[in-house]
Amino acid sequence: xxxxxxxxxxLKTTAKSxxxxxxxxxxxxxxxxxxxxxxxxxxxVYSLAEDDLMKQLGPxxxxxxxxxxxxxxxxxxxxxxxxxxxxxxxxxTKDPVRLQKINTFMEEEPDFTGVVEIKHFxxxxxxTGEEKIKEAVKNDLAGxxxxxxxxxxxxxxxxxxxxxxxxxxxxxxxxxxxxxDPVFFPYQVECCGSYMTAVKPDIVARRAYxxxxxxxxxxxxxxxxxxxxxxxxxxxxxxxxxxIYPGFKDMPVYYFTEIMSEALGITKTVENx
Amino acid sequence: xxxxxxxxxxxxxxxxxxxxxxVFACYQCGKCSAGCPMVAEMDLLPNQIIRFLQIGAGExxxxxxTIWLCASCFTCAARCPKGVNLAKLMEGVRATILRQSNSxxxxxxxxxxxxxxxxxxxxxxxKFTC
Ligand code: SF4
Ligand code: SF4
Numbered sequence: 001x002x003x004x005x006x007x008x009x010x011l012k013t014t015a016k017s018x019x020x021x022x023x024x025x026x027x028x029x030x031x032x033x034x035x036x037x038x039x040x041x042x043x044x045v046y047s048l049a050e051d052d053l054m055k056q057l058g059p060x061x062x063x064x065x066x067x068x069x070x071x072x073x074x075x076x077x078x079x080x081x082x083x084x085x086x087x088x089x090x091x092x093t094k095d096p097v098r099l100q101k102i103n104t105f106m107e108e109e110p111d112f113t114g115v116v117e118i119k120h121f122x123x124x125x126x127x128t129g130e131e132k133i134k135e136a137v138k139n140d141l142a143g144x145x146x147x148x149x150x151x152x153x154x155x156x157x158x159x160x161x162x163x164x165x166x167x168x169x170x171x172x173x174x175x176x177x178x179x180x181d182p183v184f185f186p187y188q189v190e191c192c193g194s195y196m197t198a199v200k201p202d203i204v205a206r207r208a209y210x211x212x213x214x215x216x217x218x219x220x221x222x223x224x225x226x227x228x229x230x231x232x233x234x235x236x237x238x239x240x241x242x243x244i245y246p247g248f249k250d251m252p253v254y255y256f257t258e259i260m261s262e263a264l265g266i267t268k269t270v271e272n273x
Numbered sequence: 274x275x276x277x278x279x280x281x282x283x284x285x286x287x288x289x290x291x292x293x294x295x296v297f298a299c300y301q302c303g304k305c306s307a308g309c310p311m312v313a314e315m316d317l318l319p320n321q322i323i324r325f326l327q328i329g330a331g332e333x334x335x336x337x338x339t340i341w342l343c344a345s346c347f348t349c350a351a352r353c354p355k356g357v358n359l360a361k362l363m364e365g366v367r368a369t370i371l372r373q374s375n376s377x378x379x380x381x382x383x384x385x386x387x388x389x390x391x392x393x394x395x396x397x398x399x400k401f402t403c
Binding site for chain 1: 290291292293310311314342344345346347348350351358360361363364365368379383384385389390391392393394395396397399400401
């Protein structure tokens with residue numbers, strides 16, 4: 001069954017390697033995903049204002065287009081897109097009056113009904129299953145100690161979570177299938193500071209420091225994520241961390257698909273670009 | 274901390290309307306503040322924001338830094354034993370201020386000048402500009 005793929009803005013720029021590696025993985029595992037011919041920015045953060053339907057237009061328009069093309073499942077890579085799409089769908093479909101209002105406003109689009117299911121790419125990999133993924137492994141990641149960082153938006157709020165919101169294990173499970181050794185990592189669900197990076201980068205640097213040091217204390221040699229904003233905060237803010245904590249040593253941060261494509265033999269070794 | 278309370282239930286009504294949350298569901302256990310990643314930077318604890326709203330001190334809440342330091346991480350919402358979504362209340366306060374003042378809390382030229390991914394800029398603009 002073909003699945004619609006919604007990339008979101010950042011996957012086309014700073015997170016290009018996330019998209020490239022994920023599409024290669026999908027191709028090699030036979031997960032049939034196809035980018036939507038037309039999509040708009042989801043808004044990146046779900047609007048929490050109940051009285052402002054305009055802010056839901058971005059995500060809902062994309063969902064309506066996917067439904068119009070006959071898709072019943074849509075996937076995304078970015079945690080923020082995932083969360084925004086899921087929460088927007090829940091909000092709009094919860095109330096028939098709201099749904100009708102938004103459909104009337106977007107009269108040029110096919111009606112949105114809510115049938116399209118939003119699944120994060122991690123969920124698609126989970127559904128592909130242990131056996132198939134293990135079979136596809138070419139370069140076993142044996143001995144690689146990986147800290148799986150989930151951040152906020154794959155897990156919270158509960159209604160949007162892809163796994164248990166306090167003790168998730170989907171990424172650890174995936175890393176184990178690839179032969180890697182996921183480490184105990186209590187800070188894996190702690191927020192990195194998110195959009196504060198645009199206004200208070202020092203706060204984000206301090207958050208990132210605690211998260212990365214917690215990974216290191218538990219023996220990790222690298223941290224993986226599925227969010228382009230977490231990735232930026234944990235990776236690019238390392239320069240700011242050094243200004244605050246001079247003894248800080250670099251910690252590699254990868255998208256989970258970069259590590260995975262290495263294991264599947266698609267790329268040689270991942271670069272911490 | 275010393276505050277002068279000016280009773281104002283109009284602000285509470287607005288915040289509840291925007292957020293769809295009921296502040297009186299909160300029984301002040303403090304779990305939200307215990308897990309908040311931004312708490313060290315805040316001038317009023319997240320549970321105190323709710324307490325102030327409960328006692329009609331909404332005006333004092335509008336002046337605090339706390340609401341602009343909230344990163345909408347939903348940790349409080351996921352952990353609240355009473356099912357209060359404090360992240361939504363925080364947005365309710367931010368929206369009340371942005372709409373009333375009709376001016377940006379942090380205007381785009383005041384944001385970080387070094388290159389940022391779109392995702393950072395768009396989300397910051399959604400939270401800090403009107
Ligand atoms: S966790 Fe919930 S009930 Fe407890 S203080 Fe926070 S909002 Fe109130
Ligand atoms: S959503 Fe805001 S108040 Fe709640 S835990 Fe996160 S930063 Fe703190």
